[in-house]
Amino acid sequence: MKTPFTRQLLKPLFFLAVLTIICAFFARTLTDSETLTDYAAKRETEQNASTSQNEENQDDSVPQNETIKNEPASQNREAHNDSVPQNETTYEKTEPHINKEKTVSDQEDASMTSDDDTNLSAERTIYKEGFYYEQLTDEVKEIITGISYPVSAADAAASALPAVNLLADDASPAVSYDDLRYLSVLYYDFNGEVQTGELICNKGIAQDLVEIFYELYRNEYQIEKIKLIDEYQGDDTASMADNNTSCFNYRVVDGTTSLSKHALGCAIDINPFYNPYVVYNHGADGETYISPAGSEIYADRSREFPYKIDENDLCCRLFKEHGFIWGGNWNSCKDYQHFQKVPEWPAVVIIKSNYWYPNNLVYKYILQCYHDVIRKAFCTK
Secondary structure, eight states, rough: OOOOHHHHHHHHHHHHHHHHHHHHHHHHHHSOOOOHHHHHHHHHHHHHHHHHHHHHHHTTTTTTTHHHHTTHHHHHHHHHHTTTTTTOOOOOOOHHHHEEEEEEOOOTTTTTTTTHHHHHHEEEEEEETTTEEEEEOOOHHHHHHHTTTTHHHHHHHOOOOOOSSSTTTTOOOOOOGEEEEEEEEEETTTTTTTEEEEEEETTHHHHHHHHHHHHHHTTBBBBBBEEEGGGGGGGHHHHTTTEEOOOOOOBBBBTSSSGGGGTTTTEEEEEGGGOEEEEHHHTTTEEEEESSSTGGGOTTSEEEEEETOOOHHHHHHHHHHHHEEGGGGGSSSEEEEEOOOOTTTTTSSSSTTTTTTTTOHHHHHHHHHHHHHHHHHHHOO
């Protein structure tokens, strides 16, 4: 016998199934679909082609990207003061300048084993000085295993790992080490000082993130801290309460058994204490749930306060330009800190031509419908 909840859930699921079939038909008819792996490979190919062209011209002139890179963000803004209102946030986009290099030890030790050579030669992709991503090294794997990256109870016991993130012995993670990338970025903290931040994300969005964080850095956009969530023992609530910006954390959505997009490395939270997670009509009492605790005052988005992310905020604009979805646009809940990008969703693989993707209005409408259906059943963070 169908319960009222089951009947309520079947209707949006049926709509979703029909929508998926239609999307798949158009995707196969008009163009090829694209997964996160395809997307990452395409970006890498484009960046390599750009690098080759830049290297051919470097003997005759200084690349334009290098000139911009050495120019402080404050000077960039001064150059536009005559044409742009002072209270309007602007930024100047730069063309990608990607270099591929092999990071190797400066010392050549004849006694070094082949395993050591492998550990020291992980491929690194440099976008700008201070902004790069690479495959997870053994050192990083050791740091995250059992904390932000799950391990089976049997493996944890066998290796004496102090694990807090355990899987059933017969289960395997939905994302592998090879699917993830370690990022290093520069940013301005709340004191206006330059700091180095660390992130782990899905390889499909690694290039997006270094480009976004570089633009934020050039415009002196302030972020309080960017640390791996492993420094908080994988505790998302503790990380948010400390206003830490983070990305990968293999966990479920708060209050559910469904994996978060953070578990795939496809979501990131920016200045979370000032941009809280808000759920309306939460629980049996229908109360408003706000996380982290203590950030309730910042749930009122009609107020003006520092570090607030809204539609006009530079951070929000940059993420949207790169195809991310902002949690502040959700309906049944609001996640003002949250940006996610999962290209293999059915609504995203519709059409990949320049005309359709990602700026076409039909694409955006279908994508919004897709999210609305999901949000009615589950408010995923």
